[in-house]
Amino acid sequence: MKKKRLVVLGFLGSQLDKGSRSERWEKWRPTIALTQHDDLVIDRFELLYNAPFTNLARSVQADIGAVSPETTVVPRLLDIADPWDFEQVYAALLDFARDYPFDLDAEEYWIHITTGTHVAQICLFLMTEARFFPGRLVQTSPPRRASSKNPGEYILIDLDLSRYDQLAQRFSLAHAEGIAFLKSGIATRNADFNRMIEEIEHVAIKSRAPILLMGPTGAGKSFLARRVHELKKARHQIDGKFVEVNCATLRGDGAASALFGHVKGAFTGAANDRPGLLRSAHRGLLFLDEIGELGPDEQAMLLKAIEEKRFFPMGSDHEVQSDFQLIAGTNRDLAAEVHAGRFREDLYARINLWSYALPGLAQRVEDIEPNLAYLLAQFSEENASKVRFNRESRARFMRFAVSPAALWSGNFRDLSASVTRMATLSESGLISDAVVDDEIARLKRMWRHGRAPFDGDALASVLGDDGAAQLDRFDAAQLREVIAVCRAARSLSDAGRQLFAVSRAAKAKPNDADRLKKYLARFALEWEQVSR
Incomplete structure (x- = not known):
């Protein structure tokens, strides 16, 4: 197997890496020292720096060329006005990482965290942990006595995420x-x-x-x-x-x-x-x-x-x-x-x-409204023409969309198609009440074959012939609709959410399952009997 090229990414040390002409080889400079190890061949060094330190970056590049001619140094200017500002440093590194052409098949990456401000080191740590920088951290340390022949030591850090819970929380964004x-x-x-x-x-x-x-x-x-x-x-x-x-x-x-x-x-x-x-x-x-x-x-x-x-x-x-x-x-x-x-x-x-x-749309009625807004914005962007509801037309469509009459048998495909039709038929970018009414009628026709008729015989199968016969017409019609929703739902709570989708919003602690159980109890029915 072909050996991967070794690439190091690290900040220029504005203090640690500098030195006058006469003394710069007598002091330990971490960026240059990392390229001086006999057992380590660095193929490329991505040197990150701020504009005020351009001359120092060039000097370090030349010094690395002198001690390690096999290492290609690529200076990378980052736009960071304040290197102690966490937001600025993080944003600059995130942009760099997203644009950088990482090649994991051909290259291995080490992230040097000895140089740069403490803020820069923390950001490099967090971004390596989150795999924005797909590599390992490397820490360097100076020799006990400064010497141009002794580059000090380096150690690779394998991240054990469980040990860094507090730092990981800073990456919650x-x-x-x-x-x-x-x-x-x-x-x-x-x-x-x-x-x-x-x-x-x-x-x-x-x-x-x-x-x-x-x-x-x-x-x-x-x-x-x-x-x-x-x-x-x-x-x-x-x-x-x-x-x-x-x-x-x-x-x-x-x-x-x-x-x-x-x-x-x-x-x-x-x-x-x-x-x-x-x-x-x-x-x-x-x-x-x-x-x-x-x-x-x-x-x-x-x-x-x-x-x-x-x-x-x-x-x-x-x-x-x-x-x-x-x-x-x-x-x-x-x-x-x-x-x-x-x-x-x-x-x-x-x-x-x-x-x-993944639940169907009928089991997520509270998500219909944000998805409606998303789909309408998407249509407007794709067609370069803003389309919107007026207040009444939007309320009219939403009342239907969250009601038991809306089967959403095609789930989000049905909703997407519905928005496309209404937006296309809108006049001057405004979806009118008439367009909404026509769309509701179209959806009902489309879904009609998806719901089996729930006639008196089916009601009798739950209550018995005598029990069904004793119901008022109003109660019978209401109970038929409730049982139809229960049979299509996945659970008691799911059926309750569908049946009480509007009124539950006004309750501080809605208990849809309990409301449905109490309703069924009026007819001496339990969930197991109506959900079959």
Whole structure:
């Protein structure tokens, strides 16, 4: 294996690295000394400095050239007016790290933290810990007696995050930025969803293990997978492509060929070699949506590729390699699929280390309003024309959007399409009441086939014929709607949130589940009876 080039990044020591012509070789200067070790060959030194010390930077560059001609010194001027200002130093280093062309395959990075102000040293520590600088810290110390022949000592510091909890807290802003990035800056309000995204952000940065995203079609699995890829790429975790495939579109020999590639002549029609999607995702992220649709052969091949990072293309006797991270998506219950023998248990165990169930839009009604604002702003930006609701039209749409009548069976795809239609039909950039009314009617027609009629016989199946017959027409109509919501909901609390979405906002401590239980008790019913 070819040895990686060693690259050191560090601040110029405005005091420690300077010296007059006559004495500069008699004192210990940490930046120059690091290049003088006999057992250490530094290929490149990225020398960070402020404008007032340009001449010193040139002098240090020349001195390193004299003692270590194999080291290329690259002076890097940073715009820092006050090197003791934490915000200025952090911002300058963050910009530098984001623009720097790190090449982890060919280069190893050491971050020198002996020079620079204490603020600069702290910032370098935190940014290395957070992987903005993908390397190791190096600390240097002088010899007991100053000598041009003794460069002192250096030590590499491997970060044990558990030992630096207090310092890690100072980096909470970057953590919050990562969470906001995964949500595209949408101020979501659903507490369970927000906790889930916070954990996904942590896992995305700290782990390369597969992630399983579960949830109905349109819940945002593909969108979230793409944002995870962009976040990891920004933190130098991966530098390859985002490769997405819907496994439901793969059939027969075409499935294995699309995923794992093939060699020329592997089957009829294989006129040329094909690399396959797994190899295209090398050093990147592979998103396999609807993974439950894969056939048994492809499941076995995928398991080997995940565990060993190598596999056989179709028709080939030679293995190929691909180091990718996997995110799998499904709207199926994979545990049930394993029980039914349709999905491999070992593959399920391998991809189920980090699993997250993305709720549908109907289970996140409090997030409809911020998503509505986001989608409208996105439409305005893409079409270079500002579009907005008036106060009444917005309130009218929101009343419907959070009501039980809004099924949102297509989840965020339905909401996105709805916003696009209303924005397109707006006059002079204003979505009117009439446009909203037409859109509500269109959504109801579109969803009509998705809800089975809940007639008197179904009501009788819960209360019995006699019990149903004794209800007033008003109570019967109300109870039918309540039971319809309960049967479509995931839990008692979820059904309560949907039924009391408007009135709960006025309560300091809403208890939707308790309100629903008391309502059902009026008819001598319990959750288990109506949720079947």
